[in-house]
Amino acid sequence: MLRDGLDTVCQALKQAVLEEVPAYSDSANPEILPGLENHLRDNVSRITALLDGSRNADFEFVREYAERLAQRRFPLEALLHTYRCTHKVLSPWLRDIALAHADNTAHVRRVVAAVADFAIEYTDTVSTTATATYVNHTRLLAEAEGDRRTELLNILLHGYDESDSRAAQLLRRAGYLEQRQSYCVVAARSVEPSEMENAARAQRMADSISEVLAATPLRTLIGVRDNLVIAVVSGTRRQSGWTAPRSPLADRLVPQLKKVGPAALIGMSNDVPSTSHIPRAAIEAKLALDFASFAERVMPYASVSVRQLLISYARNRMQSALPTWLDDFLRADAKARGKLSATLRAYADADMNVLQAAKRLSVHPNTIYARAQRISDITGRNPLSYHTLTEMLLAADCSREA
Template sequence: MKNTDFREPLSEAVGRLRRLGVVPAVADALATRRGQVYVELRDTILAQIPAFHASGNPDILPDLGRHTEAHLEEIQRLLGGGRTGEFTFVDEHARHRAEQRFPLEATLHAYRCGHKVVARWIRDAAMESGDESASVGETLAAIADFAIEYTDAVSTKATSAYVARTRELGEDEGGRRSELLSVLLGGYDESDGRVANLLRRAGYLQQRQSYCVVVARPVDPKEMQRSARALRLVDTLSSLTARLPVRTLSGQRDDLAVAVISATRRTSGWTVPQTALAERLYPALLQAGTAVVIGISNDAPSTAHLPNALAEARTALEFADVAHRVVSFSDIPLKGMLLRRFQDDPHVALPQWADALYAADEKSKGALSATLRAYADADMNVLKAARLLKVHPNTIYARMQKLNGLTRHDALGYHGLTELLLATECRRKGADSS
């Protein structure tokens, strides 16, 4: 497919007008009417496109006036015999509009509104200055073609420049957000002036703020290796908290979707603090779907505590599964934390009697460990434990006596029961991990 210059059709339209004698004869007549056409064109755009009046940016209307004048000047130059240019003024205007976050569709709509006004302006000037021998119908058709091609050319140029600048701004913003997230989660030296300015400009050094870290991943961790899936998960964290009165900074870190969420803890020193931020986030994060697991940290009183909050969120994520998809660090039982430490640390050694306990429990097909758990569930009441297991109370006493002989721990007492329960839970965790 041939790659043609977007200005080529416009140059051909100007050439056709030149052959009909309209160019360059029409230039003087165009100049005479230019002031009147400027007012008509500007009023038409403002009447038909509400975005210009709806914008609160004070530069929008003055920019529109200057850009309108630039177009009329360019059209007069082209029809006066000038060569088709690069439309630099269109490029600059579109990039400026992108920086202002003014919608591209409003600019393109303005070009379409100007099409009819420009066509009438050229037609009237051509009729006044045109060659009487030229066909009126052919001249009008050529003028219509020129107006169409001019509108297409400037629309193409504006769209290209606007999109390019928007992409640049997005990359810059993404870079700033990534740097900010890295600083917050990685920790920083408060004496670093550059970092302090970065956080201050972003509003992360305000007082009376609470912070919380949320980490998420798919149930299948390998899905995070697909960039599209990872980006969707990052966007999900932002969208789930969008309706809450919080601020969210999200991104990717170590194959996890991570969000630093902040909110006002109290409006002044005289007001009661709000409910913990982590508690307010929990119901919203439950809407993430069944294919995602999430960990939530405790509230952090300042940005300096965010590295610890990240560690808490990671720990909470380790306890999340398909049955408990969202886990808060504050909800993890102490026993679970101790067992996790045992599972993760290869240097933690069990007492010597543990092997004998495990062998006897395996020989009894789990009856000894089941008795310990039933006794604990029955609030250390032998009769209740016997009813739970549907055995005679003497069976409970016999098993406890056997445990005492194996481990030298009295399972009927609190301290002995605690030791033996932890040992059996370590056995279960080790079996699960293997």
């Protein structure tokens, strides 16, 4: 008898849900509405089976439906609202059936209360089951997407062999092998490097960079590598062979990256035309990061001078090749509170003009000559000559104590 009028109640359920939950009507997925109709019918069938005395309280159909909606990114709030709407329809339907088939000795209030309890318990059960399944499946999807993005980032940063069909297929599906694309690598860290050892803080910086770049039409692949936030950013270089190329990707990124908080230092590579150049771009971004400072928190690789690059390389790898007189000069300069090195730099900035150098330092020209003589006594070299001056400035800059 419970099965009488099932089509009518299913239709009433569908109408109530569509009126109160606009997400179904707004969805362009052709499978959403048929899926809803089938799910409502499954719910009615399960209710009638339970009231007929079935001991099978299996809600697998609820789990399957929640997984499908999670797969299609259908909002969980809309699903839960659906169950609230069904409760409004099912409760009076069950009450009317119960009263119609109750014998004369039944107490009306008890019948109504029992039906209400059943409807509430059923709605709570399917809502809880659907929520748990939806959240769990969403987490699995997020982990799978995270694994895919991690693998993509590793392939791009470490390079790949063109014979590796799997890597090529993964990049092609993600759109990284399309023509007329430019790529730029961004490297970032906290002003305090030790903070990057905290995974949560490093991830917050990655999220912050991802958020500011989300406002652009550029594609971003971001992750944390070796205590640095690394992002591979790509964008269209030109629409076709007949259109003018757009401005460099790095130039478009600078204004956005400056919006990241003041605790971040950021280095950027030059644009590269294909994924095969991304490993080199990553090296450029890390080098540029070394020159970022409070005064210039976002440092493009193109803004780093050749002199700065040479000094950085020498400071890290050529300490044993520095001249033997350098240590004596640095000790004397420290004792003079930096006046000797300041004199050399002022003399160079004044195009080797003693009078102009003295003016820059607000001292008498004879003071410049006296300091030059002292430097000569320490090093055995004449600092007023071009070659010696250049060597001394480079050696001082290349020293780790500089």
